[in-house]
Amino acid sequence: MTTDATLATTSEFFLCLARAFAIPQAPESLELLRDALPEDLAELASDRGYDIGEPLSDYRAAITEIPDTDRLLVIYSRLFLVPGDRHPSLNTGAYLDGTVAGGSVTAMETCYRRCGLEKDVAMQDLPDHLSIQLEFLARLFAAESQASITGAAPRRSRPANFSQVLSPGGSSPSAPTSKRRAVASSWPTTPIGILHGSSRAPFGPRLR
Numbered sequence: 001m002t003t004d005a006t007l008a009t010t011s012e013f014f015l016c017l018a019r020a021f022a023i024p025q026a027p028e029s030l031e032l033l034r035d036a037l038p039e040d041l042a043e044l045a046s047d048r049g050y051d052i053g054e055p056l057s058d059y060r061a062a063i064t065e066i067p068d069t070d071r072l073l074v075i076y077s078r079l080f081l082v083p084g085d086r087h088p089s090l091n092t093g094a095y096l097d098g099t100v101a102g103g104s105v106t107a108m109e110t111c112y113r114r115c116g117l118e119k120d121v122a123m124q125d126l127p128d129h130l131s132i133q134l135e136f137l138a139r140l141f142a143a144e145s146q147a148s149i150t151g152a153a154p155r156r157s158r159p160a161n162f163s164q165v166l167s168p169g170g171s172s173p174s175a176p177t178s179k180r181r182a183v184a185s186s187w188p189t190t191p192i193g194i195l196h197g198s199s200r201a202p203f204g205p206r207l208r
Contacts, residue, residue: 001047007145011138013044018134021090024076030069038063093128101126112136 001009020037024030038060045052066072080090089095093105109127112119117139119127146152 002148004145004148006048007141007148009044009047011141011145013041013048013050014134014138014141016040016044018131018138021129021131021134024069024072027069030063030066030072033072034063034066090130091126091128092130092133093126104128108133115139 016037020033024033026032038056041052041056044050045056066075079087081087091100091105093102093108094100096102096104105126105128109119112127112132115136117136119132123129123132125132
């Protein structure tokens with residue numbers, strides 16, 4: 001696999017994960033999460049050599065037990081939206097800062113803006129939501145893929161640099177640096193925000 005194809009596949013993988021952690025409010029959410037997502041992740045993980053066989057098998061078994069979208073939304077809400085230490089938070093800044101909307105959240109938002117991206121106002125959550133972070137990483141990989149194709153100089157901020165934002169006490173993030181490249185083609189004007197401004201379906205390879 002060529003460098004640009006590897007980067008594009010990595011971008012697709014992170015974008016699929018970003019869509020997976022979004023609130024499943026659309027009528028077709030269960031169908032996409034049950035049928036399209038596992039196939040997409042399996043294909044992309046195979047292309048990249050990621051070993052996700054066991055957790056993906058567990059996911060397939062669990063998602064098939066959910067009867068309808070209403071039940072899916074109830075499970076999602078109870079798991080991720082109920083406050084308290086017994087429930088995992090999808091806002092990662094809470095773990096880094098020990099509070100909601102702390103310094104790491106501001107650093108992430110600054111990083112997005114320096115990359116020419118804004119969180120979609122329709123996304124009713126903070127910039128540290130896992131879906132937004134995963135989409136941002138997908139866009140960084142897509143931009144690198146596009147640079148590899150065109151021979152352009154890579155952006156100053158690359159996927160590995162985003163770890164600066166995720167490190168407590170880390171420095172401020174710097175500005176950013178076919179197969180399936182709808183994400184790359186929309187860089188950098190499409191706002192970050194799940195299911196907004198993208199020509200892609202929520203899960204990519206099978207639904208392109």
